[in-house]
Amino acid sequence: MNIDQIRELIQAVCDSGITELELERTGVKIRIRKEAPSSPAGSPTVTVETTGGVAPEVPGATGAAIPEGSGASPPAAAEPDLHVIRSPMVGTFYRAAKPDADPFVQVADRVRSGQTLCIVEAMKLMNEIPSDADGEIAEIYVNNGEPVEYNQALFGIRRTG
Amino acid sequence: MNIDQIRELIQAVCDSGITELELERTGVKIRIRKEAPSSPAGSPTVTVETTGGVAPEVPGATGAAIPEGSGASPPAAAEPDLHVIRSPMVGTFYRAAKPDADPFVQVADRVRSGQTLCIVEAMKLMNEIPSDADGEIAEIYVNNGEPVEYNQALFGIRRTG
Amino acid sequence: MFKKILVANRGEIALRVICACRELGIRTVAIFSEADRDSLHVRFADEAVCVGPAQSSESYLKVPSVISAAEVTDVDAVHPGYGYLAENAYFAEVCEACNVRFIGPSPQVIRLMGDKARARARMVQAGLAVLPGSRGALDSLDQALEVASGIGYPVIVKAAAGGGGRGMRIVRSPGELSSAFSTAENEARLSFGVPDLYLEKYLERPRHIEFQVMGDQHGKVVHFGERECSIQRRHQKLIEESPSVIVDQDIRERVGRQVEEALAEVGYSGAGTVEFLVDEDRNFYFMEMNTRIQVEHPVTEMVAGVDLVKLQIRMAAGEPLELEEPPRLRGHSIECRINAEDPETFRPSPGRITAFHVPGGTGVRVDTAVYSECQVPPYYDSLIAKLVVHAPSRPEAVLRMERALEMFIVEGVRTSIPLHQRIMKEPDFLAGRLDTGFMERYA
Amino acid sequence: MFKKILVANRGEIALRVICACRELGIRTVAIFSEADRDSLHVRFADEAVCVGPAQSSESYLKVPSVISAAEVTDVDAVHPGYGYLAENAYFAEVCEACNVRFIGPSPQVIRLMGDKARARARMVQAGLAVLPGSRGALDSLDQALEVASGIGYPVIVKAAAGGGGRGMRIVRSPGELSSAFSTAENEARLSFGVPDLYLEKYLERPRHIEFQVMGDQHGKVVHFGERECSIQRRHQKLIEESPSVIVDQDIRERVGRQVEEALAEVGYSGAGTVEFLVDEDRNFYFMEMNTRIQVEHPVTEMVAGVDLVKLQIRMAAGEPLELEEPPRLRGHSIECRINAEDPETFRPSPGRITAFHVPGGTGVRVDTAVYSECQVPPYYDSLIAKLVVHAPSRPEAVLRMERALEMFIVEGVRTSIPLHQRIMKEPDFLAGRLDTGFMERYA
Numbered sequence A, B: 001m002n003i004d005q006i007r008e009l010i011q012a013v014c015d016s017g018i019t020e021l022e023l024e025r026t027g028v029k030i031r032i033r034k035e036a037p038s039s040p041a042g043s044p045t046v047t048v049e050t051t052g053g054v055a056p057e058v059p060g061a062t063g064a065a066i067p068e069g070s071g072a073s074p075p076a077a078a079e080p081d082l083h084v085i086r087s088p089m090v091g092t093f094y095r096a097a098k099p100d101a102d103p104f105v106q107v108a109d110r111v112r113s114g115q116t117l118c119i120v121e122a123m124k125l126m127n128e129i130p131s132d133a134d135g136e137i138a139e140i141y142v143n144n145g146e147p148v149e150y151n152q153a154l155f156g157i158r159r160t161g
Numbered sequence C, D: 001m002f003k004k005i006l007v008a009n010r011g012e013i014a015l016r017v018i019c020a021c022r023e024l025g026i027r028t029v030a031i032f033s034e035a036d037r038d039s040l041h042v043r044f045a046d047e048a049v050c051v052g053p054a055q056s057s058e059s060y061l062k063v064p065s066v067i068s069a070a071e072v073t074d075v076d077a078v079h080p081g082y083g084y085l086a087e088n089a090y091f092a093e094v095c096e097a098c099n100v101r102f103i104g105p106s107p108q109v110i111r112l113m114g115d116k117a118r119a120r121a122r123m124v125q126a127g128l129a130v131l132p133g134s135r136g137a138l139d140s141l142d143q144a145l146e147v148a149s150g151i152g153y154p155v156i157v158k159a160a161a162g163g164g165g166r167g168m169r170i171v172r173s174p175g176e177l178s179s180a181f182s183t184a185e186n187e188a189r190l191s192f193g194v195p196d197l198y199l200e201k202y203l204e205r206p207r208h209i210e211f212q213v214m215g216d217q218h219g220k221v222v223h224f225g226e227r228e229c230s231i232q233r234r235h236q237k238l239i240e241e242s243p244s245v246i247v248d249q250d251i252r253e254r255v256g257r258q259v260e261e262a263l264a265e266v267g268y269s270g271a272g273t274v275e276f277l278v279d280e281d282r283n284f285y286f287m288e289m290n291t292r293i294q295v296e297h298p299v300t301e302m303v304a305g306v307d308l309v310k311l312q313i314r315m316a317a318g319e320p321l322e323l324e325e326p327p328r329l330r331g332h333s334i335e336c337r338i339n340a341e342d343p344e345t346f347r348p349s350p351g352r353i354t355a356f357h358v359p360g361g362t363g364v365r366v367d368t369a370v371y372s373e374c375q376v377p378p379y380y381d382s383l384i385a386k387l388v389v390h391a392p393s394r395p396e397a398v399l400r401m402e403r404a405l406e407m408f409i410v411e412g413v414r415t416s417i418p419l420h421q422r423i424m425k426e427p428d429f430l431a432g433r434l435d436t437g438f439m440e441r442y443a
Helices: A003-016 B003-016 B059-064 C011-023 C040-044 C063-072 C089-097 C107-114 C116-125 C141-151 C174-192 C249-265 C297-304 C308-316 C394-406 C417-423 C438-442 D011-024 D040-044 D063-073 D089-097 D107-114 D116-125 D141-151 D174-192 D249-265 D297-304 D308-316 D394-406 D417-423 D427-431 D438-442
Strands: A020-025 A028-033 A083-086 A091-094 A116-122 A125-130 A135-140 A153-159 B020-025 B028-033 B083-086 B091-094 B116-122 B125-130 B135-140 B153-159 C004-007 C027-033 C047-052 C077-079 C155-159 C169-171 C197-201 C207-215 C221-233 C236-242 C270-278 C284-290 C332-339 C355-357 C364-368 C383-391 C409-411 D004-007 D027-033 D047-052 D077-079 D155-159 D169-171 D197-201 D207-215 D221-233 D236-242 D270-278 D284-290 D332-339 D355-357 D364-368 D383-391 D409-411
Touching: A091 D063, A116 A153, A116 D063, B091 C063, B116 B153, B116 C063, C004 C011, C004 C063, C011 C027, C011 C040, C011 C308, C011 C364, C011 C383, C011 D394, C027 C040, C027 C063, C047 C063, C063 C089, C077 C308, C089 C107, C107 C116, C107 C284, C116 C284, C141 C155, C141 C174, C141 C197, C155 C174, C169 C174, C174 C197, C207 C249, C207 C308, C221 C249, C221 C297, C221 C438, C236 C297, C236 C417, C249 C270, C270 C308, C297 C308, C297 C332, C297 C364, C297 C383, C332 C394, C332 C417, C364 D364, C383 C394, C394 C417, C394 D011, D004 D011, D004 D063, D011 D027, D011 D040, D011 D308, D011 D364, D011 D383, D027 D040, D027 D063, D047 D063, D063 D089, D077 D308, D089 D107, D107 D116, D107 D284, D116 D284, D141 D155, D141 D174, D141 D197, D155 D174, D169 D174, D174 D197, D207 D249, D207 D297, D207 D308, D221 D249, D221 D297, D221 D438, D236 D297, D236 D417, D249 D270, D270 D308, D297 D308, D297 D332, D297 D364, D297 D383, D332 D394, D332 D417, D383 D394, D394 D417, D394 D427
Parallel strands: C004 C027, C004 C077, C027 C047, D004 D027, D004 D077, D027 D047
Antiparallel strands: A020 A028, A020 B028, A083 A153, A091 A116, A116 A125, A135 A153, B020 B028, B083 B153, B091 B116, B116 B125, B135 B153, C155 C169, C155 C197, C207 C221, C207 C270, C221 C236, C236 C332, C270 C284, C332 C383, C355 C409, C364 C383, D155 D169, D155 D197, D207 D221, D207 D270, D221 D236, D236 D332, D270 D284, D332 D383, D355 D409, D364 D383
16 A cells, blocks of 8 residues: 555545544554534644554655644644744744844754744834743744734744753 | 445445444454534434444445434334335325225235235325235234325335245 | 414425414424435424425425325415425315415416416506517518517517527517518427417516515505516526615506506415516516515515515415505615525536535525535525625625625535625626626626 | 724624624734634634633733734724723723724723713713712711612612622611611621722612614714613623613603713713613613623614614714614514523533524524534633524514524534523513513522
């Protein structure tokens, strides 16, 4: 059973509207579920979870099927194990203390817990957002000057240590 | 078992409206579930459960589970294999040709195909309802003078021959 | 008043009648085919009887089954809804013979109005105008030319036995009439076996406007204003509204009074609709009369503040038609028919509805019998819901309809919602420039 | 007119405001807590911003978060709905300071009406009656006796700092006053640290009747008739209707005019409600004023044929209040609040709604933000839907409500539907014999 076959299976499940399919074969175990009736909110209900157990020949199959949550979830993580720093409030995201200053951090910078990573401005107040982990900046999810909402992912940190 | 077979299985599940199907074969184990939709009508939704045992090579075992509709189906059959005579029309059920006459048949009577079992009166017309099987009257599901609807079970016949 | 009514229909109109009965304290009996066992009209009726298999001809249309259901459930009246047996004079007669009140006009009146030629003649006699044309079949081309020059071009030549566009020719000048006449005659002979033709005035861009009426059994007939129903596709109405932008209070009163008088003369009782074609000079030409409640009755209910189905039942029970004041229209109402069909190809789209969420809030009404996880069977009409809005003015009603359409969620089957959304943005629609050719030009 | 409005609320009222904005062509921003990510108000807004975690205090009630959301989305107005920040004068001030229009009256007027004692004094000055009683705290038992004999028994003694029934005594004769006075004084001291008492007339069976008003920013205030809201449980309204059976056109015009004049004097603008207690002789005593749209505004919309939320927005944008004619009430409207709660114990019943089917048809309106398979979170108000009916008369409205309640299907959580069904059959309710003690006697 190869990746195309699995993809076809997923398609078959989705098209049919069934809720769960579990398939076990020597060395491979696949479980596909589809949340029952699509909510009127039409929210991203199709939560296809592929818990590819051993899966000797198809390691990438799982990652491909990870659904995107709505708004506040971290953007599709190329790297799955990043530590995510989130905005504690609604506001505007600034990478530097002043328009003409250097950014607090850049991708690949090493940071320590407590170090300021950015500012989120809310009601004219500049709120410094510190890191809560040691590591290296792997991703910056938001552009300078963009609005962020509560709990929105700002940085992805590759932990060290 | 290949992908096409599995696809067919899924289709079978969906068409039948069953909730769960488990299939195990040397090296292959398939489990298919379908959430029973909660209809607002809350009506006795057809929740057929097929627990198709081991079924070594018969994926068609699904077909065994015949869904029961509501209303017009035969009352819970003590005897599962009875041949059921149903009303071809809406009307009033009479066991005899005239109020003071003997009933056409009684429980335990032997009947032949073509023999009149009862009358269903509709719009002042007396419609004689014949048996379409040889056998013995095992059950009479309706009382004399009661209304019957289309396709309602009238008699259960234990086939002979 | 009746104690128990059998509702001889399915879908939203069956549910609509059941609602009316409940509000009048009347018990209800639903009938259903085997395909409709899980329908809401079955669920919400006090009793339900299966009358046959899925095919309408063997269930909802089968007179002996329906009558028999009425007898075994011992009802005192039958409400036929629309379609099916609603305009079947024979069914109405059988009901009467069985001592079951048919909720509608008398069988004689149903029969009169069912014969389109007789109906026209009767209405002309009662003072309504019809499209000018030849009375009956034409003897010859010469006679055709004479009639045509009398009424003025364009005219339309039609097969007397015909329908569906065959044996039909539009003629714009005397020079065209000769060839049109012989072609149409041939087509008529080939299609219907009869070459007879007749001829009448052809309206380029007519509106379809109809008057809602209600009559009691004591000689009183009242109209509830008009509905504009020009947005049709293959003679199927898609969008209806009340009032019509081209009908002012003077026209409404004049045509309304003519209708009331004409129907009082024929002894009309119950709900009914008088359909007109209206030309650009606002001349009203009687087309035909429907002797039943219509799909689009809610737009009239919204603006007139009445419950037509309750009124229908009360009229059938013999109550006199007493209204506090002559019905006055308030605001503007629009109905969109939500069909389970592809909005591009118009092909029916039956199947399981996986999500169903109706819009609500101020001035929004939804009449439907479907629900989440229900099955839309392939055997019947594709109408799954009627979305009706009401607002103080037409522009506000259109905006309200737009937001309601956007908030109407149907998944699992395709629907006409996107089509309606497009129509709501059409400049001609917004300007009220409507005629029966609207959809042809548009789609 | 505004280009974009932030709706600072959740649930049905947020959706209600979004509907109004759409019909006015205004873009919308929803705010939501993490528990409400899949809510319909989020889905139907043009933009949506998560403002905090599930707890209201950290999201919907958190002024900096809401203001910040308004700023990052660049809206020009905020609609607060009801509850949350709707009557928070500080929030209204911050909005103004940020150049975002708060859709409601000025912060000064919100503050005035929020201080119940000042509001009463101001309304007395403007000519409204309040319950007779001591102005401020009583010095002694002797003064209490004097005041009580002046206004007549029964009277009620209340802790000046109090609330919730503590330090409160009903006194029916002078002989009872002495012991009631000292007990209440003790309770007040123990409960609130201040022994001060005041005294006012006690109404045995008052009705709660309120007037809906709307003011523009040019000095004009108009009322839209009254609502009868006596059916309450622990000061939570359950059922509201308009008109009230005890208010005739004379009373409506008299009290309505008083209200209009009093509010014009204080420079009221936007939607508001003036609440009265009404005794058996139909005396209206001003209780308090709510400076926002109310939950029960739909009953007024149904009978007056207006869209109060659209009007509210237009007033906030500075439009003059121009109505074709003075609002006239047509028919009768009733609202039942459908709460996710046990109909016997009144305990909230949050959870997943597994089936949700709303009634439709003639004269039925449903305002809701829930849907099949949605989650009713345990953090907020238990109101999941408002079921509103409209009919020509009160008896017809009651029958319509009965059938609508029966056709309202909610599975997965318990609801107050069965409670409403029982109330609709209560002889006192049917006779319109309502007072604020109805539910106590009943449940």
